[in-house]
Amino acid sequence: MILPEGVTYAGFWIRTGAAVIDSILVIMVTLPLLLLYYGPSYFSDLSGSTGPLDFLLSWLFPAAASVLFWIYRQATPGKIMMSLHVVDASTGSTLSVKQAIFRYLGYFVALLPLGLGILWVAFDKRKQGWQDKLAGSVVLRDDS
Numbered sequence: 001m002i003l004p005e006g007v008t009y010a011g012f013w014i015r016t017g018a019a020v021i022d023s024i025l026v027i028m029v030t031l032p033l034l035l036l037y038y039g040p041s042y043f044s045d046l047s048g049s050t051g052p053l054d055f056l057l058s059w060l061f062p063a064a065a066s067v068l069f070w071i072y073r074q075a076t077p078g079k080i081m082m083s084l085h086v087v088d089a090s091t092g093s094t095l096s097v098k099q100a101i102f103r104y105l106g107y108f109v110a111l112l113p114l115g116l117g118i119l120w121v122a123f124d125k126r127k128q129g130w131q132d133k134l135a136g137s138v139v140l141r142d143d144s
Contacts, residue, residue: 003092009127010084010139021078030057067100083142090136099135106131
């Protein structure tokens with residue numbers, strides 16, 4: 001499937017809304033588990049990581065969930081709620097595993113220079129952030 005001329009790319013604000021929804025969902029899953037395991041001292045530990053479960057739930061789980069949602073649903077729950085789809089930029093098909101992983105890692109690159117790579121969505125012709133450019137992906141709105 002080649003992207004037709006009239007597709008609607010998802011802009012900055014709707015993608016921000018989807019990201020907020022995803023963040024809230026991740027917090028709703030991980031925070032109770034972290035508090036159950038580590039107790040209230042979880043918040044007072046300033047080392048950055050309190051143990052393997054913290055790393056698993058705070059870093060690995062969100063990464064795996066995002067990649068799997070992009071591959072199997074073309075969207076994370078927040079993007080599903082906003083009727084958005086993450087697809088290959090040239091074909092419009094589902095991302096490959098490699099593209100999905102590059103897209104996730106691309107968020108770290110996009111955030112490094114004061115979030116400029118995320119803000120790039122607001123100014124780019126195809127509404128691609130740096131993570132999209134690195135992975136060869138676009139986010140489309142379902143206007144139907």
